[in-house]
Amino acid sequence: MSDYNVIVIGAGCGGLSLGALLAHKGRSVMVLEQGERVGGCCSTFDYKGYKIDLGASIIEDPEVINWAFQRMGTTFKDEVDLVAVDPTYSAILHDGTRVTYPISLAGTAEAIRKLAPGDVKGWERYSKKMAGFLDAALKGFFTTPASSLGEVVRMFARTPALLKYNAMFFSSYEGVMRKYFKDERVLESMSFHSFYAGLPPALLPGHFAMIPYSEHDGIFYSRGGMIGIPRGFQRCGEKKGMKVRLNAPVKKILIEKGRAKGVLLEDGTEMTADIVVSNINSKKMYFDLVGEEHIPWLAKAGLKSYTYSMATPMLYLCLDYTPPLTDHHTLMTVPMDRMNDYWENHYKKGDFPAEQFGILSWTTKSDPSLAPKGHHVIAVTLAPGPYRLNGTTWDAEKPALIEKIIKFLSGKYLPGLDKHIVHADLSTPVDFERRLRSPEGAIYALRQDLPHSLMFRPSARSPFIRGLYLVGASTHPGGGVPTVTASGMIAADLIEKYEN
Numbered sequence: 001m002s003d004y005n006v007i008v009i010g011a012g013c014g015g016l017s018l019g020a021l022l023a024h025k026g027r028s029v030m031v032l033e034q035g036e037r038v039g040g041c042c043s044t045f046d047y048k049g050y051k052i053d054l055g056a057s058i059i060e061d062p063e064v065i066n067w068a069f070q071r072m073g074t075t076f077k078d079e080v081d082l083v084a085v086d087p088t089y090s091a092i093l094h095d096g097t098r099v100t101y102p103i104s105l106a107g108t109a110e111a112i113r114k115l116a117p118g119d120v121k122g123w124e125r126y127s128k129k130m131a132g133f134l135d136a137a138l139k140g141f142f143t144t145p146a147s148s149l150g151e152v153v154r155m156f157a158r159t160p161a162l163l164k165y166n167a168m169f170f171s172s173y174e175g176v177m178r179k180y181f182k183d184e185r186v187l188e189s190m191s192f193h194s195f196y197a198g199l200p201p202a203l204l205p206g207h208f209a210m211i212p213y214s215e216h217d218g219i220f221y222s223r224g225g226m227i228g229i230p231r232g233f234q235r236c237g238e239k240k241g242m243k244v245r246l247n248a249p250v251k252k253i254l255i256e257k258g259r260a261k262g263v264l265l266e267d268g269t270e271m272t273a274d275i276v277v278s279n280i281n282s283k284k285m286y287f288d289l290v291g292e293e294h295i296p297w298l299a300k301a302g303l304k305s306y307t308y309s310m311a312t313p314m315l316y317l318c319l320d321y322t323p324p325l326t327d328h329h330t331l332m333t334v335p336m337d338r339m340n341d342y343w344e345n346h347y348k349k350g351d352f353p354a355e356q357f358g359i360l361s362w363t364t365k366s367d368p369s370l371a372p373k374g375h376h377v378i379a380v381t382l383a384p385g386p387y388r389l390n391g392t393t394w395d396a397e398k399p400a401l402i403e404k405i406i407k408f409l410s411g412k413y414l415p416g417l418d419k420h421i422v423h424a425d426l427s428t429p430v431d432f433e434r435r436l437r438s439p440e441g442a443i444y445a446l447r448q449d450l451p452h453s454l455m456f457r458p459s460a461r462s463p464f465i466r467g468l469y470l471v472g473a474s475t476h477p478g479g480g481v482p483t484v485t486a487s488g489m490i491a492a493d494l495i496e497k498y499e500n
């Protein structure tokens with residue numbers, strides 16, 4: 001008799017949603033988290049009365065998360081105190097122009113009209129196309145396993161509407177956007193979104209061009225910090241007996257005769273289980289926790305070929321003034337060509353300039369209770385950060401970089417910032433790796449291009465270790481809070497199908 005029916009390694013949104021769903025199916029579930037709090041990339045920590053989000057700063061596609069809660073007899077809105085964010089964002093373009101896109105499609109058309117009247121028709125065509133694609137993707141892509149060619153064919157057979165959009169999968173983000181928009185400033189205002197999926201506009205597959213549209217379906221913040229979302233899953237699971245143990249790093253997955261039998265913790269404790277689910281980076285999980293001796297040579301070659309996704313340094317700012325911003329999200333943008341150039345000539349060469357593009361997430365705009373009265377929190381998502389800096393290290397550069405970035409932001413985006421900082425800290429790719437044990441600080445585990453998508457991404461059900469399942473950003477459908485929640489539903493369905 002095993003200690004638990006299911007052990008989940010990692011308490012990210014993928015692991016907790018899956019654990020809660022399985023607990024609701026009557027299974028005994030233990031979730032083991034190496035860190036001191038739940039949520040992984042979607043978490044919030046305290047600094048002297050300020051609550052700061054570690055990574056994720058909003059969610060899109062709330063219906064996907066709602067489906068998971070509905071399966072447990074409740075709703076997203078009942079479990080998490082959601083704040084609707086509107087406008088979707090403001091963008092401050094490289095030339096200083098500010099454009100604000102409200103949730104309303106008509107309102108966004110108006111904003112585009114002021115910038116480039118010739119692109120309003122393009123926006124209308126784009127919105128219509130992406131509305132159809134989003135609908136098909138939600139029905140077909142997000143909650144269907146895609147571990148084999150057969151499963152992918154069945155996905156398309158069940159949702160034939162997806163076939164209409166096939167060409168986008170073989171184009172780039174930039175290619176798709178340029179079909180609809182001609183004005184470089186309109187393109188610039190919608191181009192940083194390609195990094196939401198981890199690659200520059202020229203390299204990201206075209207179906208991600210849906211992102212700027214999908215924000216118009218509604219975006220939300222969790223009052224009290226983004227940790228409210230994983231805590232919602234945790235609470236639902238715990239009501240049905242799920243256990244969550246913090247500060248419990250897993251060292252090894254125990255394997256007997258090709259089947260996962262439990263885990264060994266770093267403190268030497270062994271726990272047995274009928275099923276083991278990994279919510280951690282899958283490449284690391286197979287090589288470090290499973291061990292090469294259990295991986296067939298072809299699978300080993302496949303796993304070795306995976307590239308980690310990019311890392312995103314975050315600058316956390318606690319302020320004693322109201323920043324001169326208007327919205328929860330302000331994008332600091334540069335033209336598309338410069339984003340592509342940054343990837344080739346800075347990111348890939350180990351260079352991280354202090355003159356930045358990225359997102360200013362003014363979380364106290366949506367929830368003033370995150371900081372003492374009159375104080376504010378901004379989390380700055382910076383441009384992709386190379387894991388290895390050319391000729392130096394992140395630890396050595398950090399203090400000077402913080403100063404340089406603050407100077408840059410004070411000059412162009414946040415006048416007065418440098419005089420109102422109570423606390424500033426930079427979470428580098430190396431810090432993310434130390435904190436979350438995510439190799440190279442990868443924010444979406446593995447890259448999200450075609451060779452890392454669908455049946456090419458590691459399978460939710462391990463093809464060579466029985467009783468081992470994967471959940472989270474490492475497996476289909478990839479990174480993002482709603483997406484990893486979808487992976488939780490997919491893995492729960494597979495476990496119900498194969499492990500009864």
Ligand SMILES: Cc1cc2nc3c(=O)[nH]c(=O)nc-3n(C[C@H](O)[C@H](O)[C@H](O)COP(=O)(O)OP(=O)(O)OC[C@H]3O[C@@H](n4cnc5c(N)ncnc54)[C@H](O)[C@@H]3O)c2cc1C
Nearest residue numbers: 010012013014034040041055056057058250472473480481
């Ligand atoms: C900077 C940043 C900004 C982002 N912004 C957004 C956003 O605005 N909106 C959005 O939807 N998404 C965003 N994302 C992406 C999203 O947050 C992630 O894709 C998602 O939360 C990942 O969830 P996950 O379940 O895959 O696991 P993770 O969040 O990666 O959690 C895995 C957990 O496993 C634990 N763990 C690791 N190794 C072990 C071990 N050996 N033993 C036990 N536990 C272990 C880790 O500590 C961690 O808690 C962002 C991510 C980052 C990093």
